[in-house]
Amino acid sequence: MITDSRIKAAIKRVRTSKSRIELRDNGDRGGGRLTLVVRSFRTQITCEWYALYYRDGKRRFTKLGAYPMLSLVEARKRFRNEYAPTILAGAQPENRFARSQHKKAPDISVRALFTAYVEHLKVSGKGAWYQVERILLKRDNNVATFLGPDRLARSIEPKTIVSYLAAIHARGTIGMAHNARAYISAAFAFGMKSEHSYTRQEGGGRWSISANPVAAIPTDKQALRVGERFLTLTEFRLFWMWLLANRTRSASAPAVQLIMATGQRVQEILQLTEFHYERQERLLSWKKTKNGLPHSLPLPDIAAELLDSLVANEFGFFFPHRVDPMRHAIYTSPNKLCELYATETATERFTPRDLRRTWKTLAGRAGISKEMRDRLQNHMKKNDVSTRHYDRYDYLTERRAAMKEWNAFMQQILAGEFGVSASHQRIQNAFPSLSQRVPGSPIA
DSSP: OOOHHHHHHHHHHHHHHOOEEEEEOOOOTTSOEEEEEEEEETTEEEEEEEEEEEETTEEEEEEEEETTTSOHHHHHHHIIIIIHHHHHTTOOTTOHHHHHHHTTSOOOBHHHHHHHHHHHHHHTTOTTHHHHHIIIIISTTOHHHHHOTTSBGGGOOHHHHHHHHHHHHHTTOHHHHHHHHHHHHHHHHHHHHHHHOTTOOSOOOOOOOOSOGGGGSOOOGGGGOOOOOOOOHHHHHHHHHHHHHTTTTOTTHHHHHHHHHHOOOHHHHHTOBGGGEETTTTEEEESSOTTSSOEEEEOOHHHHHHHHTOOOOTTSBSSBOSSOTTSBOOTTHHHHHHHHHHHHHTOOOOOHHHHHHHHHHHHHHTTOOHHHHHHHTTOOOTTOHIIIIIOOOOOHHHHHHHHHHHHHHHHHHHTTTTOOOHHHHHHHHTOGGGTTOOTTOOOO
């Protein structure tokens, strides 16, 4: 790989040894290599850029320009956009007419594939598109940079992806490694399918990906373990009290309370706008959710009072992004809040997903049937024949009744009617001023 430091070292070496040095960039087989030739010529040192490729088993060079008049960045860009496509097409890059026929060829690099996939998620209304974009393209150690953003997407091999995932797994972040594997796999699957979709109208890359390189990489079974953590009645009450006391520290505290009170997904709560909330009916509704289905939710009184106490920003978001008010808060904010609570109170750690499991569990204890809990949490399967083709009843009356039961049970939990264990008494002692708060009352 050519770098500025290697170029300087080569110039210094040639100046003393009068030798000839070739520096080459990495590249895809059959696509040539960007090469810098450093040599001593009479009384000066020359550095010239070439496109190196093979024809009929012989090495051939085509000059691009001279360094430093043509910088490393510009040389790479020119080689990638003009020379490499021509070489791959079998044409002669020294022929200017041939280059002009190929330099506008569609970008079929790793970067272009990932960018197209993220754009597809945006257009499809997938709420977590920017998390995928962050992993694949944005963060410091993103996937594209590691794989080689300018490499042809079809040239990526499983072993290259394995080395990236192994580095993440070695840090102990097995969940992140699992998610990264899923995002990479989905991006390559998109590249394969979008190219051959007969319903696809827009133009795009012809990636020519014959097989998904992630298919050969097994999933980590440890990352697929079913979670067991859920909050007990006492833990539920104490965490709720802690959130009340820490609303000034985190704007996400009310969002976490809504998750506890309704059992909904993090992304659906954080995306809430005035458009989703029917105040008179005390009803939340989403046109499309994670499972691709619309969803509506009658709110328990505690959740409705909590939501009524919030003021949406100028773009309608109840939980806006800290920096960009046109977006909702990032999905990791509730998780950080759960971690902060566990750290400050020396409590067993849990995640927002565990809060969703908590609602499912405690609502069952309140006497709500599993079928109704599934409906309230939008766990009904869209491939269920009865639901998909025949049942058009919305069960709103039954769902309102179930939420009324849950609200009464939640009132009992927050009032401390189930008692406080000795192991949790010390946490409650940290918030004595909240022990008398009336559950469900408007929050200042």
